[in-house]
Amino acid sequence: MPREFTRADRVSDAIQRLLAQLIPQEVRDPRIGMVNINDVSVTRDMAFAKVYVTFVGNDSDEEGTESVRRLNGAAGFLRSLLAKELNMRTVPKLQFVYDKTAIRGQELSSLIDKAVADDKARHQPDDTDQEG
Missing domain, CATH: 1.20.5 (Single alpha-helices involved in coiled-coils or other helix-helix interfaces)
Structure with a gap:
């Protein structure tokens, strides 16, 4: 009988849950605002993760893309925080995408x-x- 969820699905769920906690607590840039993490897609080899986000209160696409640019700037920092929480040999590189x-x-x-x-x-x- 096949497994219900693949390892990539479980890792993406864990990353989504942890990022939802870490971004408001650890990212100190007020220009980002409140972040909703809609989905996380992890490649099969666990090398890359696309994080689909929206922002509460941002009305224009320009504000959203600017906030995503700032999150991508903090991606390495967030990845290091994820590495402390996840029990994995390598943590996927994060790429934030405006959803x-x-x-x-x-x-x-x-x-x-x-x-x-x-x-x-x-x-x-x-x-x-x-x-x-």
């Missing part, structure tokens, strides 16, 4: 809501004409 899926999802949701409202407004007078 736009949540923002895109909100945009699509608002477009769908607008389309539904327009459709209801267009069909509502037709229903009242048929009743009378």
Whole structure:
């Protein structure tokens, strides 16, 4: 019977959980703000990890990419902190990526809501004409 989770999945979950604790506690750059770690993807050889992040309160893509640049600058420091916590021979090199899926999802949701409202407004007078 095959295993439910691969080692890469378990390592990515551990990295995500630890980074969620370490970034607010150890990274002292106030320009980064509050970080949401959406996902961590680790390669099969455990050499690299992509950390997908969004930022609470950042409205523009420029602010998000600037914050990701600052996190990538602190990636070596965060990797050394991870090495102290994880029981692994080598800790993956971290690469932070700005994740736009949540923002895109909100945009699509608002477009769908607008389309539904327009459709209801267009069909509502037709229903009242048929009743009378």
